[in-house]
Amino acid sequence: MKVELLKTFLEVSHTLHFRVAAENLFITQSAVSARIKLLEEDLGVLLFDRSKKHLKLTPEGNRLIKHANELLLMWQKAKQDVGIAEGDNHQLAIGSIMSIWDIVLQGWLTKIHLNIEGMSLLTSTLSPVELRKSLLSRVIDVAFLFEPPYVEDLVITKVATVPLYLVSTESNRAKQKSTLANYIMVDYGESINSQYRRSFQDSPPAKHSMNQPRIALNFLLDVGGCAYLPRQMAFEHIESNRLFIVEDAPVFSREIYAVYLEKGHKVDIIEQTLQLFPYLKT
Structure with a gap:
């Protein structure tokens, strides 16, 4: 997986400026241009319209954004899982919409770190649609939403x-x-x-x-x-x-809900971490 190419593409798609993207990535502008060109050659499409004064994503570029985010998250999850230290026994990939992080999740992450030994955390911020897709494809283990999807095979638990x-x-x-x-x-x-x-x-x-x-x-x-x-x-x-x-x-x-796969292999550890929410304590 050409991780650096995807990271560069996402930065350019966010800034819509090669120079600004280069500054944010701490590389040269020519390196940014070369990476985008390589990615376009690999895919056989143009990702950016350079014909006008301001850089613009092509339809193909717009479609690549969601795939690039998913691929990078999967790569990060795999890299962290493989590289977990001997004393760390569990990895938990957590996804949420942006507004929930500050309300309840920041404190919850701290409680996990302090109360569950050997836990490695991987967090990401995604849209509701991306969260549902990432759950079903097992890219993330648990998602937090205001309005959860009522889909078969998903467990929905109110946490706050x-x-x-x-x-x-x-x-x-x-x-x-x-x-x-x-x-x-x-x-x-x-x-x-x-x-x-x-x-x-x-x-x-x-x-x-x-x-x-x-x-x-x-x-x-x-x-x-x-x-x-x-x-x-x-x-x-x-x-x-x-x-x-x-x-x-x-x-x-x-209401804030946690959503996870009913038959996922991390159900026990997910439910253990959810008990750290005051709302669920008995």
């Missing part, structure tokens, strides 16, 4: 219920949702989006949309405004009066 509070940086507006401005829409899935639209029909549209609560929180603290955030994430800033709960706004809740 997260309350979401509307918080504002302005204390004088924290009692009236109707007067809030500069709203940041955080993507918690279509269920929450629908509830928000029903509850705030007469409110102005969101000023910004962000797919990660941590990014929205930091942005909020820097420039002001309001957003729905998990209480545990905003707690210290509420205590220090940097954020204020909007008292008349509805509180939403978002």
Whole structure:
């Protein structure tokens, strides 16, 4: 597998600029061009349209992105599995949508490290569609989603219920949702989006949309405004009066689910790690 070619392709597809990609990869621009040319020759297609001022992905290039991500994840999993030290007995490949990582998974990873000896972790951030495909093809062992796929052979376990509070940086507006401005829409899935639209029909549209609560929180603290955030994430800033709960706004809740193969060979270790979520403790 020509890993470096795929890594270079993904960097160029992200930046759409050979020079910037070269800087990010710490190689020369000519090396980037050579790698892309080699990959195009191997595949027999053009991956980028270079005919205009700005670089653009071709349809073939767009199709390659998902395959390149999957191949690199599989390679990383294989490399880590083969190279696991003698004292490390288990590898767990974990996938999640981006917004769930900050809410519950960061602390869970720490608990795994501290409580389960010999565990090697491999994490990735994927879309819901990619997570489902990676689970079924055994590229990842367990996935975390807000809205899990109900597919035969998959076990679905609720691991957390997260309350979401509307918080504002302005204390004088924290009692009236109707007067809030500069709203940041955080993507918690279509269920929450629908509830928000029903509850705030007469409110102005969101000023910004962000797919990660941590990014929205930091942005909020820097420039002001309001957003729905998990209480545990905003707690210290509420205590220090940097954020204020909007008292008349509805509180939403978002369930988080772990999904894994019912007959996968890592069911026991997955279920052991899931018990580290407080929601599942007996």
